[in-house]
Amino acid sequence: MGEVQEGGVSVVSSSNREEVADVREGQDVTLKCRFNNLALLETGGEIYWMRQRNGEKDNVAIRETPLDRSYTVDLEASEGRYDLTISHATYERDNGMFECRFKEAGTGSDLHTTTVNLTVLIPPGSPRLTPEVPTATEGLPIDLVCSSRGGSPDPQIIWYRSGTDQKLNSVLKPGGGRDFPTTSVLTINPGKDDDEAQYRCVVWNRALTDNEKMEATVSLSVNYYPRITIGPENPLRVELDHPATLTCTADAKPAVSNVRWTRGGRFIGTLNTLMKERVSLDDAGRYVCQADNGLGRLRDAEVTLDVLYGPRVAVPVSRDVDEGEDVVVSCNVTANPTPIKIEWLKEGDDTFHHVGINILRLTRVTATDQGNYICRAVNILNPTGGEPSDRVGNATVAVRVRHQPGTTYITPAKPVAVQGEQAILTCGANPPGWPMPTYRWWRQNSDETITLGANYTIPRASLANEGTYFCQPSNRLGKGTPASVRVQVHQPPRILEDLPKTATYRQGKTDLSLTCRAQGKPQPSIRWLKDGEEINPADGLFNILVEPSSVGQNAAHIVQSTLQFRGVHRISDNQLLPTDRGLYQCLFWNDVREVSSSQLIRVEHSPITVHKSNKVAFDIDEDAQLECRMLAYPEPQFQWSLGPNFIEPDGVHFATNYTALGEDVYASILTVRGVTEADYGSYTCKGINSRGDHKTIITLQEKGRPEHPTGLHIVSQGTNFIKLAWEDGFSGGFADTTFHVETETASGEIMSHDCLTNNPCILRQLPQQTAFKLRVKATNMKGESDFSEPLEGMTLVDTETIPEPEKVYWQRSNNMLSFKVRSTDLMLQGQVEVQPGEGQDWEVIEGPVPISTDTLHHGELDLGDQDPYDVRIRFCSVFVHTSCGKYLVAEKVESLPPVPSQSLSMQYMIVIIVACIVVVAVVALIFVCCCCRRRNNKLKNKTANMEVSHRVVTQQAPPPPYYTVGLDNKGLTGSVDTALDDPSKTPIYTSQQYHGYPHNPHPNSTHANHNGVSYLDNSYSNSNNGGSVNSQDSLWQVKGQGGVDPTHQAPPPTVPHHASPPPGQPYHQYDPMVHGGYGITGYDDYAHYPPTGYQDDYHRNNYTAATDPYAAVHKPRKRTDHLDGDVSGMPDPYLEHYDPTGPEVAPGPDHNKPQISFDESLESGYSTPNSRNRRIIREIIV
Known part of the structure; x- marks a missing residue:
């Protein structure tokens, strides 16, 4: 397999198999043909390139000869290469399959074949969407077609829904060439959510980069069936006789023109809102709302109207029975929702209460059972959109027991009629009697019946209607007792x-x-x-x-x-x-x-001045107004003058205004416009009428400080507030004058209260029953006034804090009342009331009862000749007699109960407690001394051993120091100082001073305290010192205070020339170590050890003597020049080379005594001190 780059196009070829090559239109490309048999061309066969396009085949090159000017061949037999180069590739010519073939001579067999599928890249055309405006119906599938043509190769077409990156499933139909469209069909089953949804068609082929895409978007319109929303809540709960509103909205496309309401199949209305102003029980039930938008499907929804109503209770009107019979009454209750409680009550009888049953049962009734019985039911209504509320329904049944009337009474009991007005008397009986009795009325001294009936009415009372009236009820079973009442007629x-x-x-x-x-x-x-x-x-x-x-x-x-x-x-x-x-x-x-x-x-009188202030204040250039008010009858005339000159109002600088204020008060206002310096002074206002004249002076001045208020008084007061008022002084010409009230208690505590402009002013958050001295002052922009005259005031007592009386006894033998009161800070007095007879009103005994805390019972009162039914007492404030606590009724006794012996006074109690503490302290001290004596004997034995071992010490270089296991030289690492610095480790005795030896009273003295001995709380037993488990040597761990060298304790110490003893402080201090207080001797045996130099630094302030004998130990930081003793308390042998001479002051003769530290030197168990020449083995067992 090989790869070349020609004109930016990658060509991949492989012998004897198909290859793929892309070329952009207008660019060059080389199609490679390789064969491994280099002798193939020598066989006499023929090699050529053939092109196949649109089903047509055509040779484009034979051996070295191309058959098209845009084609060139590269035949190199020695390298097995036969390449075809296409220049300026075009789609119409070059887009297809090219074959490199070698045919054998004579047979025509293909000895070698290389096939290259060449694609001329052309970007696809813009996508086209059909339909352009798609409209669908809910539930009916719709196809969206996206097509593109003109691209090579056929493009990819992918569908997306806007807002997501998820590819949608669609069907792609390739066009097969740029002359034919490639289509993608997206089938959608539309719903309501697809309405207005946008779909995006994305087209791409290899002629585009990864970031280049061609897109088209279409919005889908979906017609959907109605969606009905019914409410406002389902079920809709509405209280009876309240308005109800049913709503029905239909979401549909196309929209619904109207809805159709039905109930039980019966048409109701077509509006979206169905309203009922007052619902009844007949309105309760299911309501159906239907909607149709013409798409062929009718939609509906239903809502339930739940009518809520309170309990409806039904009982018989009455039941008539004879005495001894049983009564059964059923209570029928209907309600929505179901009642939460049903109960039976009886009018006038609060004790009758039957809950949870709807049947009233009365057995063997008597006349007392007669009455009106109420069946009461309760439910809770919770309407839609409202708050839950209780509803109560009740009904009354009259249970009537046949009996004759009982005791008769007339109401009102003390009737008073008003002359000329109506008066009504009502007659009744208990029991009332059944059948209903008739009532007969008559007057005193006459048996003539004046009326029959329960009520006797006097239409217009007169003085002649006064007298006694009688009434008696009767029925067929008997008569009631007669009753009478006296009627008074008032005028x-x-x-x-x-x-x-x-x-x-x-x-x-x-x-x-x-x-x-x-x-x-x-x-x-x-x-x-x-x-x-x-x-x-x-x-x-x-x-x-x-x-x-x-x-x-x-x-x-x-x-x-x-x-x-x-x-x-x-x-x-x-x-x-x-x-x-x-x-x-x-x-x-x-x-x-x-x-x-x-x-x-x-x-009729001459004018009289009634205005309050004779001063006004205005600044230069302001308009001043001077008001003069006078009381006069007849009506007066006013004249104004400044000094000797009368003022004639000119309307420019001076103007006057006259007003009748009512109740014979008249006012004249003089206005001075643009005040000048010459306008300041005293103005005379003169009022004149037929009865005479009257003058008053009003002064115009510059604005200034206010004058102090007057007439300070208390308006009201409470337990924590006082309301004050006062007469304002002259304000100084400012309208926004503020006031400040100062309160001062008897103890001298002063508080200021800002009243702003309030008059009266309330002072809040004051302590109760507290006396105050009150003063007020005024403040304005120019300053403040003096305080007003002081006023005494006091807050009231909070009655809730007044204690109730205790141990209130009324001795019948001597008619004496005694009581006690709890301890309180309030100043109280007693208020006693007596009740003359049972059920009668209480009467206050005049005069308060003083309360004394020095007597046995705090208070006593001789009731004298009174013989009341009951006596009670309460405590009230001595300042405000109406501020009182609760009453307590006295206990009636013949004589006072025995009282325990009077408790000792507080002074005696304190003396006894102190004496007990002293006795305990003395006993503890004796015990401690005994323990100390026993331990001192043992310590003497230890010291003798130490002296013997010391005699064998030779003046030779000591071996390396020996440290106890685990301690790591606590004296150097700070364990001792840490103990001293840790406030949580409190010493047993700190800064102890002894009687007869004065201590330093000056904490800032420059002299160290050479007498302090501290007992550390650190325990080293059974720890790092190798002590035995049961040893108790840690009980006596002695340290010099603050780490100060005890050698400085020897009297008298050498003091630097700049140091001076404090007043009254001798240098001779008591040293228990020297005087044998702890039995430690042999200090002189360590004189051959080189002493440390005397340090002036020891006289710094942080080494001063403690002035408080009970204060915590003063804990200075550790000093390396002070550690001249090792862990065991012996002198450090490494200090033998120390040169005692130097610039520092030479120590005293006793400075050669080493420091003895018992917290580390007196190890319990087996201890090996620093010197290897002496080893002391000791065991102390207590």
Whole structure:
């Protein structure tokens, strides 16, 4: 097989088999013919190229001779090659099959054949779709044809549906040449979803690249049968007598012109919406909607209308039985949906309640069983689009037991009739009696029947109708008891002497009075009002006289009252004032109604100023308005002046406006346009009428700070709020003046409340029953005013927090009431009420009962001579008597129950607790001392062993240091410091100071604390030190505080020249290690070890003494120059070469004593210290 590239065309050939070759029209191509037998041409045969196209065969080359000018041959017998080259290939000439043949001479047999199918590539023509506008019917198949011609080779045609890349199954019919179309048929079984769907036909052959495609798109129109949507919900639930709307929509193509509603086969309507304004039970059922769009198929759908209604209950109207018989009543209930509950009730008897049954059964009935029995059913309606709701239905059956009437009563029990109005008395019996009794009425002192029937009606009551009335029921089985009631006839007040409607008097009139007289029963009461407000004689302006009432016919009372314009606050006690102008009323009332008579009094007087502020403020160039208000009668005239100069309104710079405000108040407004500096000053407003004149000064000034408010007072208060009001001071000329209230408690806590422009202002979120000092100030753009005068106020008590009384006893023997109260921060007092008799109203005993916390019972009250039925008490606030808790009724006892001995006071309790703690501490200390003494004896033995071993130490180079297994030299790796730094590992004793040895009171002193000894909580037993399992050496692990060298503890230490002891702090500290407090000796034996140099760094602040004897251990970081002892607590032999001389201060004589660390040196079990020359084996068993 070989391959060549000619003119961009690949030619693949193989001997003795068919090959395929492509060439674009107009390009060159070489068809290869190869034979392996090189001697083939010498046999005398003939080799040639033959072309076969459209069924016709023709030779195109024989040996070296081409038969067409566009053909050339390449015959190379020595190489076995006979190639045909075609120049400028054309479809009409070259598209076909070419054969290279070698025929044997004499026989004509084919000794070699190479066949090449040559395709001249031509792009396909544009696809064509038929039908161009396809229209299909749902369910009927339709063919879409896509064709293309003019291409070579025949193209591929593939169908797609728009929106997907999935190939559709289609039938391809090749054209067989470019002169014949290639077609692809797509068969579709259309449905509704295929309507308006687009189908894409894609055409491609080898003349195109992979990215080149020819496409055509067609949109399919599908006529589909109706799709019916019925609703709005199925089933549609509608409550009885409510509107219902059934909807039917048809989706169809072509569209449906109208629908057809039927029910039970009966035609109803053709509209898409079927409406019923009020559904009935007959409307319930199935409704069918039909639709047809002419495609030959009728579609329909149905909806169920479910009519919901509440329970309909049916029972017999009545049942008459004799006493002793049984009663059975059935309750029939119909409802949609089914009731969730059926129950029986009885009118007037809350104890009768039978649930879950629809049959009422009463056995052996008596007269008490008579009554109306109610069958009640409940269901829940859940209509479409609505909320679930309960519906209740009931029916009543009257169970009537034959019996005679019982005890008779008359209602109302205390009838009061009003003169001239109707009054009704009703007679009844219990039991009422059956058959229905007749009622007889008569009056006292007369046996004459005045009426028969349950009701006696007085059409128009008069005083003659007063008296006692009797009633008695009876039936054929007997009579009831007679009953009586006394009827009182009341007379509403009637004015006998009216006041004149209006009256005018002059100021200064003396001894003016108004008189009213009225009659009524019961006796009327009298009130005098001025402008709707009740007149109080205590104000010193009026005096009210009420003459004793006289009794007229039938106890009707006549009352006369006189209002005198007399009082200490009047001129000469009896002169009329301008402020007496107003509407006066005398008002009489009793239990029936109230009546009144009124008079408008006007007082002639000279003008009086009534405006509040005599200041106004405006800036330069602003328009100022000065308002002058005066009360006057007759009507006044106004004059304005600035200084000595009268102001004549010119309409340019000055203008005035006059207004009558009503109730004899008049206002004049002076407008100053474009205020200048000369306009500032005092303006005089003068009012003049026939009774005189009056002047007032109004000052015009620049805008400034507001003046402080006045008249601060409390409007209302609650448990957590106070509502304040005040009189505004001059605002300084600004309308948006704001206010701030400051509250101060008794403890001095001050809070500020922003009221903005609100007046009154509510202060919220205040603690209950708290006293405050209240002040208010005003603020505007120019600044703020001073505070107002302070006001004392207090919040109320939340009654829910007031405790109930406890242990309330009423001693009948001495008539004493005692009680206790729980501990509370509230200031309370007791309020006691007594009940004179059983069922009677409670009465308050005057005067609060003080509560004392120092007495045995907190409170006692002697009831004196009272002998009530019951006594109760509650606690109230001492500040607001109406803020009270709940009552508790006292327990009646002859004497107080025995009270346990009085508990000790808090002081004694504290002393006892402290004494117990001290005793326990002393016992614990004694125990610890005993343990310490026992351990000290053992430690002395250890020290003796250490001294013996120390004597054999020679001054030679020590071997390498030995570390205990697993410890890895904790003294160097920080295990000890970690223990000190870890706050979770609390030392047993930290910063311990001993009595008689003062400690450093200055935490910032530059001197180290040389006395601190800490007991670490780290346990090394049974761990890294090789200790025995049962050893307890870790109980005594002693460390110098903060890692400070104990050699610095020897008194007195050498102090650098720049250091000074703190005041009161001697250098001599108690050292338990030196003084044998722990039995450790032999410090002098280590004097031959080179001491470490004295470090000034030890006097840094972080090494200062702890001032608090109970504080946590001060834990400075580890220093390498301080570690002159190894893990076992002995001196490091490697430090023998250390040169003690240097720039640092020489240490004191005791600095050569090594640090003894018991947490690592006193290993339990078998321990081998650093020096290999000494090995101490010790075992401590406790």
